[in-house]
Amino acid sequence: MAMLPFRDREDAAHRLAKVLSAHAPAHPLVLAIPRGAVPMGRIIADALGGDLDVVLVRKLGAPYNPELAVGAVDEVGHVTWAHDGELMEGVGRDYLDRETLRQLAVIRERRRSYCGGRPAMSMAGRTVIVVDDGLATGATMAAALRAARQAGPAHLVCAVPVAARESLMAIAPLADEVVCLAQPSPFHAVGAFYEAFASVTDEEVVAALRGLGNARSRQEVRCTHPWPRLRQIRDGGRTIA
Secondary structure (H helix, E strand, O other), rough: OOOOOOOOOOHHHHHHHHOHHHHHHOOEEEOOOOOOHHHHHHHHHHHHHHEEOOEEEEEEEOOOOOEEEEEEEHHHEEEOOHHHOOOOOOOOOHHHHHHHHHHHHHHHHHHHHHHOOOOOOOOOOOOEEEEOEEEOOOOOHHHHHHHHHHHOEEEEEEEEEOOHHHHHHHHHHHHHEEEEEEEEEEEEEEHHHHOOOOOOHHHHHHHHHHHHOOOOOOOOOOOOOOOOOOEEEOOOOOOOO
16 A cells, blocks of 8 residues: 555656556556646656546535535536435435536536647547546546546556545446555545645646647557456555455
């Protein structure tokens, strides 16, 4: 298990890049979940000689605590519910419909502002690594992995520095490989495992993505994975399941 806490997201990204280095020959597509994971994705993509893009999913927050995810919605409007699809006590359908529409509007605006209208990079036939700065409920990552899977990647990886073990196990079936550096218990909040966990701004996201137009384009490359598809969870590089 990785030593905790991480200094900051940059520290976590460099540590993740080392564990993910076996994927460098495939020139992977790194999909970062905005906003916090995008600067991390830039570090990982550069270290692996890959490309960086965003996967646009949004947490559906509880009415009494916006930071508590009751689900997540992806760019095409597919909703993934937390807690095995059951509505949490005190959360009604009317609220969830309104929250879903609100978050879809945010997604559309972010696609415009972050990418200038550029369509998402093709994932077909590629090694795709979905990155976030941590997993609490796992709802946002689950939505991101489902969205990525529909695009036909050859090998789909979930990569996070820190996660609640139960959430990590729940999302494992959605990826071919799950890489997590630490699974501390008890787990209360992702930010508790970073010394510095400042909010990432839209300007920082755009700056991290700015290199996309200048990078060597691999959108038409079809990188088939040279070994059978695996389902494994690594803890600091060690296979644990």
